[in-house]
Structures are given as structure tokens and as C-alpha cells.
Amino acid sequence: MRRFILIAICLSVTPPVFANWFYDIKNIIFQRSEHKADTEITDSNIAAALKQALLTGSDAVVSQLSASGGFNDDRNIRIELPQALGAVQKTLTKVGLGDSLGALEDRLNAAAEVATVKAKPLFVDAIQALSWTDVRAILNGPDDAATAYFQHHMAAALSAEMRPVVTDSLNEVGAVRLYNTMMDSYHALPFMPQVEADLSGHVTNKSIAGLFHYLALEEKSIRSDPARHTSELLSKVFSP
Numbered sequence: 001m002r003r004f005i006l007i008a009i010c011l012s013v014t015p016p017v018f019a020n021w022f023y024d025i026k027n028i029i030f031q032r033s034e035h036k037a038d039t040e041i042t043d044s045n046i047a048a049a050l051k052q053a054l055l056t057g058s059d060a061v062v063s064q065l066s067a068s069g070g071f072n073d074d075r076n077i078r079i080e081l082p083q084a085l086g087a088v089q090k091t092l093t094k095v096g097l098g099d100s101l102g103a104l105e106d107r108l109n110a111a112a113e114v115a116t117v118k119a120k121p122l123f124v125d126a127i128q129a130l131s132w133t134d135v136r137a138i139l140n141g142p143d144d145a146a147t148a149y150f151q152h153h154m155a156a157a158l159s160a161e162m163r164p165v166v167t168d169s170l171n172e173v174g175a176v177r178l179y180n181t182m183m184d185s186y187h188a189l190p191f192m193p194q195v196e197a198d199l200s201g202h203v204t205n206k207s208i209a210g211l212f213h214y215l216a217l218e219e220k221s222i223r224s225d226p227a228r229h230t231s232e233l234l235s236k237v238f239s240p
Contacts, residue, residue, distance in 0.1 A: 072109035077210035107175035114169040
């Protein structure tokens with residue numbers, strides 16, 4: 001079964017002959033390894049290998065988070081109610097209406113799972129657009145260099161693409177209806193201040209944060225333990 005990883009395609013290779021492939025890449029790029037002729041290890045092959053790994057890894061992360069429970073069952077990225085609803089939450093809990101808040105939170109996460117699918121083609125476009133300069137910077141950068149690249153180049157596009165999907169998803173899973181019912185109950189109480197929350201913006205921002213959270217973790221994983229990750233193309237490019 002394919003593992004959920006950021007910049008690798010996991011294949012069964014025993015024993016792992018490419019245990020230090022990440023560091024070999026950097027040596028090849030910046031010093032050129034002596035055990036292979038320059039003509040055998042080309043810049044285009046290195047770039048293609050990294051792009052292949054990034055495509056597979058980002059696809060796996062999107063698949064993980066868009067699955068049922070991808071957000072809802074994950075304490076690391078589960079979306080809580082907007083801070084603007086803090087007073088509403090306290091008030092309704094006191095009068096015995098707190099159950100609706102938990103149900104609303106579940107539906108916010110369900111909407112995030114539906115909308116996350118929209119991220120997949122955006123990652124494809126960003127990865128395919130990587131220049132050789134980008135490849136060098138990612139391979140020689142810090143533990144989150146690829147994630148930082150995605151955040152810089154994709155955050156605005158992700159927000160624009162996902163927000164309308166989130167809005168539709170909130171309606172689809174019944175979050176908007178539940179929110180309106182909950183707020184009606186709150187405002188029916190005496191002396192309650194007016195409260196409004198941007199559910200679409202909140203879920204969109206938290207969904208994107210969840211994506212980048214796992215992208216950063218997987219990138220760090222492959223940099224710290226490259227022996228666990230390889231790909232057919234990487235194997236071809238960096239074999240002895």
C-alpha cells in the first residue's frame with residue numbers, strides 16, 4: 001500500500017541501496033559525484049525525479065485529508081468553531097443547548113474534507129511549474145523548503161479555489177442550517193450582543209493550514225530518514 005509521504009514514492013526495495021539519496025542529490029547538484037559521468041546524471045533527470053516524488057506525495061496528502069474523517073478524526077488539524085463564536089458557545093452550553101455546537105463543529109470538518117479535493121490540481125500545476133532554480137533551492141533548503149515554496153506560490157490560489165467549494169459544502173452537510181438555528185436560539189435570549197462568524201473563510205483557512213501541516217511533516221520525514229523513501233526514477237538516476 002502506498003504510504004502517505006510528501007516527496008517520495010514508496011516502493012519495496014530490499015536492501016535499500018539509495019539510503020542517502022537525498023544527500024547524494026545535493027552532492028550531484030553542487031559538486032557532481034565522481035562515481036557517475038555528468039552526462040548520465042542530468043539536471044532534467046534530477047528535476048523530473050523530484051517532481052515525480054512531489055506529485056505522488058502531495059496527492060497522497062490530499063487523499064488522506066479528503067477522506068471521511070480526514071479532518072474530523074485528526075486532533076492535529078480538526079477544525080474548531082471560530083473564535084467569534086466563543087461567547088455563543090459558553091451561553092448556549094449554560095442553557096443546555098451545547099450539543100448543537102459539537103454537531104456544527106463536525107460539519108465544519110466534513111465540509112473541509114469535501115473541499116480539500118480541490119487542492120489536487122493546484123499542486124500539480126505548482127509542481128510542474130518548478131524551474132531548475134526552484135529544484136536547487138528545495139533540495140538545498142531547510143526541512144520545509146518545498147512546503148514554503150507551495151505556501152508562497154499556492155496560498156492565494158488555494159483560497160480562491162477552495163472557498164466557493166467550502167461554501168457549497170457547508171450547505172451540503174447542513175452546517176449553514178445548523179448555524180442559523182443555533183444563532184436564532186442565541187439571539188432569542190435576552191441582552192445577547194450581536195455575533196457573526198464567517199464560516200466559509202474560517203473553514204477555508206483551516207483547511208489550507210491542515211494541508212500545509214502534513215506537507216511540512218512529510219517533507220521533514222524524508223529529509224531526516226531518506227532510507228525509508230525512494231522512487232523508480234530516483235533509483236534510476238542515483239543508482240551506483
